[in-house]
Amino acid sequence: MSDVILETRGLTKHYGGVHALEGADFTLSRGEHVAIMGDNGAGKSTFVRQITGVEQRTRGEIIFDGKPVHFGGPLEAREAGIETVFQTLALADDLDVPDNLFLGRERTKWDWLGPFRVLDYKAMREATLAGLEKTAVKIPNIRNTIRNMSGGQRQCVAIARTATFHSKLTIMDEPTAALGVQETAQVENIIRNLKEAGEPLILISHNMRQVMDLVDRIVVFRRGRIVANLKKEETDGQDVVAYITGAKTQAEYEGAA
């Protein structure tokens, strides 16, 4: 088993004439937490959408867990072990916590009934409780519908999927963008728990303090290209901002920008 969980080689995505992502070479080791930063439209979310199979890439290779992969859709990526917390929360408001955690991959009995196979509510509730304990998520009542929850609780539910399904890689797209101070702290705690558990993470964030607090390495995107790959110990906030705005570009990416 190699040390690298995810690698992309020359990953490229064009929307018609728009080169949203151009030749991205990226590696992520097991247990490593990496932040992706960059301005709006720099290609961060596009990069994630190619990896998670939400969109199909124009060119390039994705090697996940030692094997080249072609995900036809987000469910395939999820089944392979990539769990994503999307910017727009992919939660159904009228369902409760276990329902949302298991949406699209319910535990069932009597599978011969096809689409009418019976839900195993008990197993799903128990797995939900275990997953929430593991991430130390605080939700008063898992039978509550998402509609009746605060923004932070919703985000926690979205993140708790990761823990419930023992994913190999977690991707979070601005998980705290819409949250208050306390709720942000709760989400950050979950991220620390993932780190302790040795689960790798890609974190897209605009929050410099959060990034400096949480991750090992920062990859900067600008205009669809990777322009810097910075170890946290060797950089600081100002340095990162210089890369984001285009004041600096690392030598090995010079030709790209």
Place this chain on the structure above:
Amino acid sequence: MADTAHGIGGLKYDPKKRAKPPELNVFFALVLIVVTFEVLGWLIYGQSFLFNTRDNVDAIFNWARINIIILQVSIIGIIALGVTQVIISGGIDLSSGSIVGATAMIVMSFAQTAMVNGNPNPKAIFGEWAMDLPVLVPILVGLVCGLIAGMINGLLIAYTKIPPFIATLGMMVSARGLSKWWSNGNPISFPTESFAAIGKGMMPVAIFVALAILFHLVLKFTVYGKHTYAIGSNEDAARMSGIKVARHKVLVYSIAGTLAAVAAIVLSSKNLTAQAGMGVMYELDAIAMTVIGGVSLAGGRGSIIGTVLGALIFGVIISGFTFLRLDAYYQEMVKGAIIVGAVVLDQWRQGRAQLRS
């Protein structure tokens, strides 16, 4: 696992404060309406609405009236079971009444008997070969008709992405045309005895109740049900979670079409005849029952229990108006107001829920 007073992560909550099922409100509305008619009955005519007041009958309730209430809503109620699922999935079905009409015509053509009182059937559509067929034939033909009509609705909505309103409006007009063309506008009558038995007496009620129980279980306890709610609640989330949304929608509309066909079979059997104008406006009555029963037109919320209660409210109101000897015209006017009122109430509830969160 039993609910505990302690939530995850040490947060506490009061299990007693858990949200009441929304069907409870619908039930209270039903009780309130019944009480209103009861009071009005005593005030205006000195008669009871639901209780037995005749000395020569030994019963607490006026069963004759209760039976009529249930019987008259059960056929449209069967349609409403399908409409409920469509609306929960975030759609709408305007075609069910026309599907009832078209299916009834086709079904009756295969349910005719050869001899009526010793004479050849005067309303015969096909030749000898279609006479006195086993009852299973018209039933199967009918179910397949409804299934196909519903499937066309579903395929249009899922794969051309046109709004359900438009797709089912098209089916509403076309299916009505088909039912008129089928026999050049003539009624088709004189079914076999075994076919006539389907809608006899309280059979429509039994069929309605059985189907209501079946689909209550299906919506509550199966993957199909869960995905129906999920799609109505947040279609993008459902898609991102890997639910095959298009395929699921085809299934939902197919089931709704098939249930409309069941209603057509029961109705034509009960009436012993099929006419091109059968089921006109049934789609709106079915939608009304559904909405009165607390199913949200925005999708994602509601239940079969709610719809059954909504159907009962519907029946009580019609029956109550007749009891108070008000014109049928008033009934329709008030029916319209009730439908609008139910939607306003739903919007208002939703608004309040948004404020709380």
